[in-house]
Amino acid sequence: MSTPSSDTSLGAGAEFDLIRSMRERWGELAVGIGDDAAVLRPPRGDQLVVSTDTTLENVHFERDWISWREVGYRGVTAALSDLAAMAASPAGVLISLELPRAALDGVSDLADGIGEAVRSAGGKIVGGNVAGGEVFGMTTTVLGFAWSPLTRAGGRPGDLLYVTGALGGPGAAVRAWDAGDKPTALHRIRFAHPVARIAEARWLAARGVVAAIDISDGLGGDAGHLAAASDVAIEVQLDRVPRVAGATEDDAFSGGEEYELLLLARAPLSEAEFAERFGIPLTAIGRTIERGADVRFTRDGKRVAAPAGHDHFSR
Amino acid sequence: MSTPSSDTSLGAGAEFDLIRSMRERWGELAVGIGDDAAVLRPPRGDQLVVSTDTTLENVHFERDWISWREVGYRGVTAALSDLAAMAASPAGVLISLELPRAALDGVSDLADGIGEAVRSAGGKIVGGNVAGGEVFGMTTTVLGFAWSPLTRAGGRPGDLLYVTGALGGPGAAVRAWDAGDKPTALHRIRFAHPVARIAEARWLAARGVVAAIDISDGLGGDAGHLAAASDVAIEVQLDRVPRVAGATEDDAFSGGEEYELLLLARAPLSEAEFAERFGIPLTAIGRTIERGADVRFTRDGKRVAAPAGHDHFSR
Numbered sequence: 001m002s003t004p005s006s007d008t009s010l011g012a013g014a015e016f017d018l019i020r021s022m023r024e025r026w027g028e029l030a031v032g033i034g035d036d037a038a039v040l041r042p043p044r045g046d047q048l049v050v051s052t053d054t055t056l057e058n059v060h061f062e063r064d065w066i067s068w069r070e071v072g073y074r075g076v077t078a079a080l081s082d083l084a085a086m087a088a089s090p091a092g093v094l095i096s097l098e099l100p101r102a103a104l105d106g107v108s109d110l111a112d113g114i115g116e117a118v119r120s121a122g123g124k125i126v127g128g129n130v131a132g133g134e135v136f137g138m139t140t141t142v143l144g145f146a147w148s149p150l151t152r153a154g155g156r157p158g159d160l161l162y163v164t165g166a167l168g169g170p171g172a173a174v175r176a177w178d179a180g181d182k183p184t185a186l187h188r189i190r191f192a193h194p195v196a197r198i199a200e201a202r203w204l205a206a207r208g209v210v211a212a213i214d215i216s217d218g219l220g221g222d223a224g225h226l227a228a229a230s231d232v233a234i235e236v237q238l239d240r241v242p243r244v245a246g247a248t249e250d251d252a253f254s255g256g257e258e259y260e261l262l263l264l265a266r267a268p269l270s271e272a273e274f275a276e277r278f279g280i281p282l283t284a285i286g287r288t289i290e291r292g293a294d295v296r297f298t299r300d301g302k303r304v305a306a307p308a309g310h311d312h313f314s315r
Numbered sequence: 316m317s318t319p320s321s322d323t324s325l326g327a328g329a330e331f332d333l334i335r336s337m338r339e340r341w342g343e344l345a346v347g348i349g350d351d352a353a354v355l356r357p358p359r360g361d362q363l364v365v366s367t368d369t370t371l372e373n374v375h376f377e378r379d380w381i382s383w384r385e386v387g388y389r390g391v392t393a394a395l396s397d398l399a400a401m402a403a404s405p406a407g408v409l410i411s412l413e414l415p416r417a418a419l420d421g422v423s424d425l426a427d428g429i430g431e432a433v434r435s436a437g438g439k440i441v442g443g444n445v446a447g448g449e450v451f452g453m454t455t456t457v458l459g460f461a462w463s464p465l466t467r468a469g470g471r472p473g474d475l476l477y478v479t480g481a482l483g484g485p486g487a488a489v490r491a492w493d494a495g496d497k498p499t500a501l502h503r504i505r506f507a508h509p510v511a512r513i514a515e516a517r518w519l520a521a522r523g524v525v526a527a528i529d530i531s532d533g534l535g536g537d538a539g540h541l542a543a544a545s546d547v548a549i550e551v552q553l554d555r556v557p558r559v560a561g562a563t564e565d566d567a568f569s570g571g572e573e574y575e576l577l578l579l580a581r582a583p584l585s586e587a588e589f590a591e592r593f594g595i596p597l598t599a600i601g602r603t604i605e606r607g608a609d610v611r612f613t614r615d616g617k618r619v620a621a622p623a624g625h626d627h628f629s630r
Contacts, residue, residue: 036401037398039363049353059448082352083352096369098369131375133374133452134449139369229350
């Protein structure tokens with residue numbers, strides 16, 4: 001990776017060994033690692049789209065919830081999901097690891113999970129950093145290209161609100177773990193193995209979607225971000241929000257780290273064609289009403305209060 | 316910043332407040348923060364140069380060594396230095412923070428230090444992430460552009476070896492702190508306030524420099540990296556290595572985090588012109604002898620053994 005520091009608690013030799021062992025797991029997926037910085041050639045006319053995301057032990061996950069492979073896969077997918085939200089094609093990924101000694105045995109599995117996420121998104125690992133640390137942490141920076149990136153700000157009154165997939169799985173899984181229970185296999189996999197909707201976003205952007213956000217803070221919070229950026233009042237039909245089996249309305253509304261897409265479209269999208277192509281639902285769950293950032297809610301066609309805990313003005 | 320997570324120990328509201336307060340400190344230096352990802356338009360024909368670096372409390376610095384402002388400045392400068400080594404122009408910077416509660420009072424100062432480093436390099440802050448954490452950490456990702464990036468691999472036998480600035484300051488400072496002493500003001504400032512040699516690198520790249528690395532692991536280690544990447548035997552004249560006053564030969568040879576540049580040039584460079592323009596020395600300290608990665612040492616014209624602790628094959 002580009003610049004491993006020599007003064008960490010791991011020691012320089014151990015770090016280089018770690019980098020070498022990860023490189024071996026990655027094979028041709030890792031390119032150009034070893035200079036001070038990575039070099040990528042932008043496609044002519046494309047814009048560069050870049051985002052960064054951190055996953056920390058004891059903050060974003062507990063070690064007994066998921067495997068090291070899942071930690072790596074999930075952390076990279078969370079960052080890639082931001083490229084999906086912009087309808088960008090992933091090009092390069094940089095991985096910065098903070099590794100306590102207790103994590104060293106998991107490094108091969110971690111590398112395999114990182115590799116799986118990068119490979120499935122069609123990117124390459126172009127650099128990073130390894131440092132000793134007291135607690136496990138991974139910061140993933142993703143670089144993508146797009147001719148015309150989708151933003152959160154493209155909505156206007158009269159748009160339709162869509163969501164990909166079915167929500168509530170990650171929220172239900174964390175709820176089970178927090179209660180000392182075991183989540184269902186479906187809920188667990190939605191937490192441990194989310195999917196960045198890269199191909200879906202590009203398909204949708206080519207069919208009239210004008211604004212998008214990935215659901216990382218929860219449907220309620222991210223609808224608020226979309227409303228604020230587009231300066232529109234969004235009406236969410238709570239009874240139309242698709243949920244995975246066994247998830248509560250609150251799991252689907254407040255649970256974060258879904259990595260599904262919340263979209264505004266100027267005209268109706270073909271839900272059937274989307275479902276057939278991608279194997280997940282696309283569901284109309286509301287619309288934009290008027291100017292002025294706001295999120296409103298209906299159930300069975302009647303206006304209702306915001307679900308408990310909803311604070312869409314937190315930003 | 317692009318995607319603050321909502322499930323950290325700080326709480327979503329506190330994170331957004333922190334981001335807002337840092338944005339206010341940064342003013343026009345922060346651009347486009349708030350969408351899922353940042354968007355940059357590459358200059359036509361330029362290549363994208365990207366690197367990432369992490370600074371961790373108790374690993375890269377101790378809290379009683381430097382101020383929060385210096386922590387921010389120094390962490391960003393370390394990452395920018397990798398762009399200097401590639402002779403790239405900084406464009407965008409992403410900042411990922413892991414903030415323990417004890418660090419919250421320092422956030423304004425930290426933001427000021429980050430801002431100072433980005434401003435002095437001519438870049439913009441385009442995104443990042445804030446998460447609660449148990450220990451302070453900051454991962455900085457830097458994006459730059461260059462028509463023809465300088466790499467470590469451009470050397471061949473017969474090149475001249477140069478170094479910018481005077482070495483040993485950071486090593487002497489850490490040595491003093493480790494011994495329970497107070498470093499001299501000069502040594503301390505070289506540790507706390509290094510300079511990324513951005514303008515110097517571009518000037519040098521236009522005048523016959525063919526390979527470069529920034530000194531982050533120490534002169535000895537980084538000469539080894541340069542030798543390995545260029546497949547050349549490098550001869551370092553130990554008695555010619557410029558040192559700051561009071562630094563030992565070992566401080567200058569083994570001490571890392573200098574962020575000076577180690578360069579190979581095909582023809583002699585004008586040391587006087589460089590010194591006049593940039594206010595720091597440029598010094599010829601050796602040459603490349605033949606093919607085959609190696610680092611050799613002379614003192615007063617005579618071949619000597621490698622200084623103690625030198626392990627240039629650690630990579």
